[in-house]
Amino acid sequence: MEKTQAKKKKPVSRRDFLKGLSGGAVGATIAARVLGQTKAPAQGQEVPVKIFTTKTITLTVNGKNYPLEVDPKTTLLEALRDKLGLTGTKKVCNRGECGGCTVLLDGKPVYSCMTLVVRADGHEVTTIEGLADGAKLHPVQAAFIEKDGYQCGFCTPGFIMASVALLKTNPAPTQEDIRAGLSGNLCRCGNYFKIYEAVASASEKMRKA
Amino acid sequence: MNKNGQPFDSGLAYHQEVKPKEGKGSPAVPPAAEAQEYKFIGKRTPRIDGDRIVTGRAKYTHDIVFENMLFGKILRSPHAAAEIVSLDLSAAKALPGVKAALQLKEGRVKWAGEQVAAVAAVDEETAEKALSLIKVEYKVLPHVLTQDKAAQDGAPQVQDSPNVQKLDDYSRGDTEKGFKEADVVLERTYRLAAEIHHPAETHASIAKWDEDRLTVYDSTQALFSVRDGLARNLNMPASKVRVIKQYMGGGFGSKLGLNDFTVAAALLARQAQKPVKITLTRRENAMCVGFRPTHIITVKAGAKKDGTLTALTMKNMTGGGVGRGDGVAEPFADLYKCPNVKTEEFSVFSNTCGSRAMRAPGHTQGTFALEGFMDELAAELGLDPLELRQKNYTTISESADRIPYSTKGLDQCYKLGAEKIDWSRRNKKPGEGQGRVRRGIGVASQIWWGAGVPGTLADIKIYRDGSVEAVCGTQDIGTGTRTHIAVVAAETLGLEPQDIAVRLGDTEYPWAPISGGSLTTPSVAPAVRDAALKAAEYLKKIAAEKLMCRAEDLVLENKKVTDKTSPDRSITLKDLAKTQPREAVFHGERSGMPATFAFNTFGAQFAEVEVDTETGRITVKKVVAAHEVGRIINVQTAESQVVGGITQGLSAALFEERILDETIGRAVNPNMHDYKIATSMDIPEIVPIFIPMADPRINNLGAKGLGEPPRIPASAAIANAVYNAIGVHPGEIPMTPARVLDALKRKEKRT
Numbered sequence: 001m002e003k004t005q006a007k008k009k010k011p012v013s014r015r016d017f018l019k020g021l022s023g024g025a026v027g028a029t030i031a032a033r034v035l036g037q038t039k040a041p042a043q044g045q046e047v048p049v050k051i052f053t054t055k056t057i058t059l060t061v062n063g064k065n066y067p068l069e070v071d072p073k074t075t076l077l078e079a080l081r082d083k084l085g086l087t088g089t090k091k092v093c094n095r096g097e098c099g100g101c102t103v104l105l106d107g108k109p110v111y112s113c114m115t116l117v118v119r120a121d122g123h124e125v126t127t128i129e130g131l132a133d134g135a136k137l138h139p140v141q142a143a144f145i146e147k148d149g150y151q152c153g154f155c156t157p158g159f160i161m162a163s164v165a166l167l168k169t170n171p172a173p174t175q176e177d178i179r180a181g182l183s184g185n186l187c188r189c190g191n192y193f194k195i196y197e198a199v200a201s202a203s204e205k206m207r208k209a
Numbered sequence: 210m211n212k213n214g215q216p217f218d219s220g221l222a223y224h225q226e227v228k229p230k231e232g233k234g235s236p237a238v239p240p241a242a243e244a245q246e247y248k249f250i251g252k253r254t255p256r257i258d259g260d261r262i263v264t265g266r267a268k269y270t271h272d273i274v275f276e277n278m279l280f281g282k283i284l285r286s287p288h289a290a291a292e293i294v295s296l297d298l299s300a301a302k303a304l305p306g307v308k309a310a311l312q313l314k315e316g317r318v319k320w321a322g323e324q325v326a327a328v329a330a331v332d333e334e335t336a337e338k339a340l341s342l343i344k345v346e347y348k349v350l351p352h353v354l355t356q357d358k359a360a361q362d363g364a365p366q367v368q369d370s371p372n373v374q375k376l377d378d379y380s381r382g383d384t385e386k387g388f389k390e391a392d393v394v395l396e397r398t399y400r401l402a403a404e405i406h407h408p409a410e411t412h413a414s415i416a417k418w419d420e421d422r423l424t425v426y427d428s429t430q431a432l433f434s435v436r437d438g439l440a441r442n443l444n445m446p447a448s449k450v451r452v453i454k455q456y457m458g459g460g461f462g463s464k465l466g467l468n469d470f471t472v473a474a475a476l477l478a479r480q481a482q483k484p485v486k487i488t489l490t491r492r493e494n495a496m497c498v499g500f501r502p503t504h505i506i507t508v509k510a511g512a513k514k515d516g517t518l519t520a521l522t523m524k525n526m527t528g529g530g531v532g533r534g535d536g537v538a539e540p541f542a543d544l545y546k547c548p549n550v551k552t553e554e555f556s557v558f559s560n561t562c563g564s565r566a567m568r569a570p571g572h573t574q575g576t577f578a579l580e581g582f583m584d585e586l587a588a589e590l591g592l593d594p595l596e597l598r599q600k601n602y603t604t605i606s607e608s609a610d611r612i613p614y615s616t617k618g619l620d621q622c623y624k625l626g627a628e629k630i631d632w633s634r635r636n637k638k639p640g641e642g643q644g645r646v647r648r649g650i651g652v653a654s655q656i657w658w659g660a661g662v663p664g665t666l667a668d669i670k671i672y673r674d675g676s677v678e679a680v681c682g683t684q685d686i687g688t689g690t691r692t693h694i695a696v697v698a699a700e701t702l703g704l705e706p707q708d709i710a711v712r713l714g715d716t717e718y719p720w721a722p723i724s725g726g727s728l729t730t731p732s733v734a735p736a737v738r739d740a741a742l743k744a745a746e747y748l749k750k751i752a753a754e755k756l757m758c759r760a761e762d763l764v765l766e767n768k769k770v771t772d773k774t775s776p777d778r779s780i781t782l783k784d785l786a787k788t789q790p791r792e793a794v795f796h797g798e799r800s801g802m803p804a805t806f807a808f809n810t811f812g813a814q815f816a817e818v819e820v821d822t823e824t825g826r827i828t829v830k831k832v833v834a835a836h837e838v839g840r841i842i843n844v845q846t847a848e849s850q851v852v853g854g855i856t857q858g859l860s861a862a863l864f865e866e867r868i869l870d871e872t873i874g875r876a877v878n879p880n881m882h883d884y885k886i887a888t889s890m891d892i893p894e895i896v897p898i899f900i901p902m903a904d905p906r907i908n909n910l911g912a913k914g915l916g917e918p919p920r921i922p923a924s925a926a927i928a929n930a931v932y933n934a935i936g937v938h939p940g941e942i943p944m945t946p947a948r949v950l951d952a953l954k955r956k957e958k959r960t
Binding site: 081085086087088089090091092093094095097098100127128129131132137141142144145146148150151152153154155156157160178179180182183185186187188189190191192193194195196 | 255256259260262263264265266267268269271272274407408409410411456457458459461490491686687688689845846848849852853854855856857860880881882886887888889890892894895
């Protein structure tokens with residue numbers, strides 16, 4: 001396919017470079033492409049220049065601190081799965097299309113595949129592994145079991161994180177609110193209808209508690 | 210692999226596998242159709258492994274890592290058709306971190322994305338870099354991508370044989386005579402775009418050698434097929450290959466056989482002497498592991514004024530890329546009582562990856578055409594579409610020697626579904642409503658296999674501490690198979706589903722068929738039931754000695770064995786198990802079925818839609834789905850199958866389409882953004898109805914399969930509702946706004 005082309009080294013202009021650092025979803029893709037690559041030698045230049053090296057950060061995940069040395073182009077998703085072994089967060093599309101990798105960053109839902117790990121330095125990350133209180137499931141987790149709000153379960157961690165975030169800002173959502181709140185997540189098995197029931201049930205239980 | 214290099218051939222091969230086979234199993238044990246109130250079977254049981262899924266502890270193939278594991282990547286052809294002139298791996302091999310490299314292809318590549326070479330390296334980044342260092346010189350050849358273009362004279366030839374191939378024929382009676390007898394003759398053509406499976410978990414395999422033994426962790430629906438395929442491809446005994454899959458993130462048919470990259474992983478792992486993991490990217494998933502074939506289906510039928518069908522013909526042209534497309538004839542042959550039927554099917558080769566089975570292959574597409582046609586015919590005859598269907602109802606399998614169906618509850622599906630949607634609210638004449646936004650209601654019916662496979666094996670093991678294990682080498686592909694096994698074992702042994710330790714997903718366990726074709730529940734559950742009945746008999750026998758009573762007076766319930774003639778006389782399973790000299794294992798087998806009956810699943814779905822006639826946008830408001838699939842094991846998970854089938858059918862009806870670009874030689878939307886999939890904003894109210902009807906002959910539970918049935922009529926019912934709303938059948942899915950507006954223009958021209 002295009003692998004060979006995509007990997008061709010392109011000279012990195014300062015403008016592109018700064019654009020890559022500007023953050024945000026689009027920024028993350030561009031940054032992932034340009035950072036950490038060796039700049040191709042321009043004419044007359046003999047020595048390749050390493051334009052970026054590793055960075056030391058502290059990642060706070062589910063209340064635990066992890067000092068990490070990372071390549072700055074590493075995404076939060078890669079750091080969670082590959083460096084910390086927290087594989088509950090799934091890689092589905094890896095380009096911000098499906099919400100399968102949703103985690104909470106300071107309580108707000110983000111696509112971890114579109115978030116550079118350096119952006120999470122000093123912030124609180126919550127993943128699916130951090131929701132339950134020991135053996136006691138979060139009400140949203142319990143509701144997904146009760147209502148069969150999943151089939152294969154692969155998109156489920158992302159849906160649960162998005163649902164938790166939704167109920168934080170809107171504890172009593174209407175069905176329309178639930179639909180809109182979860183519209184950034186794809187369920188390929190197509191169990192949305194059961195997911196609405198799960199979120200509604202969790203909302204009711206959390207308000208009663 | 211077949212001659213086209215496709216590990217799994219959709220269409221005919223799939224149908225041979227999923228059609229009921231008699232005889233192979235042990236003699237039929239009496240079915241559990243007894244008038245008995247079950248405690249768990251047919252009730253709602255939450256999944257026994259739900260906590261693993263909702264906490265992220267469930268380990269999918271993507272999540273598994275081993276020490277020293279390498280990461281493999283596949284170099285794929287960028288050209289739709291080319292000759293590999295030379296290939297040089299030396300620079301890739303020299304890259305630090307690269308531990309193995311292989312050439313996988315010589316000669317001609319026939320589709321963009323076909324495997325050319327592979328590398329394994331210490332991390333994915335290094336492996337990708339190594340791919341860029343592989344030097345391949347191609348001689349580019351002319352290609353053709355779409356079914357339409359590939360079927361034209363002078364199109365580049367894709368395979369060694371011509372692009373257009375005969376697929377299948379079926380005929381009964383005399384259609385010419387039937388057309389002469391007709392009062393009305395109608396002909397219509399229907400088209401279907403290619404759907405991509407896009408399972409959430411992309412295809413992935415890990416290969417690990419221990420001396421001459423190979424273990425493969427594979428994201429698969431078919432553990433035993435992968436095992437046997439690996440043995441064949443690696444020229445080694447199947448007894449030395451083990452395949453494991455505990456959790457899988459969706460497959461929908463695209464994971465029904467051995468993948469070529471899995472063989473590559475095994476070869477790389479052997480070369481490097483380390484485990485190798487290959488995880489396909491989303492893009493590879495969209496381009497390289499199948500799709501539901503494209504179709505142009507022309508239907509012609511003759512009918513009497515009262516709706517009686519006198520002749521039915523169908524011509525199917527299907528595009529399956531380098532593989533074969535799907536045959537769609539089965540619903541035409543069997544859904545209606547028509548004495549004169551003729552179908553002709555052709556498959557067209559083109560330069561894309563081969564198609565693969567996708568949730569009810571063939572039936573889904575055939576049903577879209579047949580059921581759309583029935584509604585257009587009903588309008589032509591001035592009949593109620595439901596009445597037309599009931600007029601041509603049959604209780605025998607027209608194509609299978611006219612033997613009776615063991616059970617067929619389709620009439621009840623029509624009745625209950627129509628009541629629930631309030632069928633009387635539909636437009637009596639299609640498109641008679643007024644205003645910009647038009648409402649419509651449509652129906653479509655379904656027939657499918659789903660009888661299960663005789664000979665499926667399962668074990669029940671009673672440990673000396675009274676704990677119980679149910680073991681079967683089947684797959685839980687997200688349907689809740691673990692829970693079904695636990696429900697059946699617990700019901701039979703007087704335990705709770707949570708008491709059963711279920712082991713599955715491993716070729717070292719007793720044999721089970723592929724999880725496709727709606728085979729899993731009607732194969733596995735009866736085998737488990739058989740083993741559990743044997744275990745229950747044994748427990749009663751040893752309890753009878755202990756309690757000094759007759760074994761036939763004993764019942765297993767509430768974790769005890771109790772004398773029903775004197776309920777104070779009982780022993781707990783725990784105390785009873787202690788008395789065994791050793792743990793006891795009971796082997797169960799799924800029985801055979803009588804050859805004198807046909808075993809099929811049935812259903813009818815009713816959809817209600819709104820169509821904006823200015824924008825062409827369709828909103829699905831409600832779908833009522835009535836299905837007759839024998840006894841339901843777990844209502845909780847059965848409902849999810851219906852909800853999922855309808856959602857996928859809606860998604861295909863409104864959005865899903867792989868778009869090919871002849872100039873670049875490949876799809877332009879190989880991702881999850883440009884390839885549109887239904888989201889939470891698109892879902893209607895869904896009402897599942899199950900006809901309570903245990904099949905008395907099919908197996909010891911009376912259960913049929915349910916995976917595919919709800920997917921089959923969904924797109925068709927939605928299209929028919931659109932027809933009812935706007936008075937013109939769009940005739941093509943997906944029904945994009947542009948196609949709906951085109952259909953409205955066609956209608957305007959006609960009037």
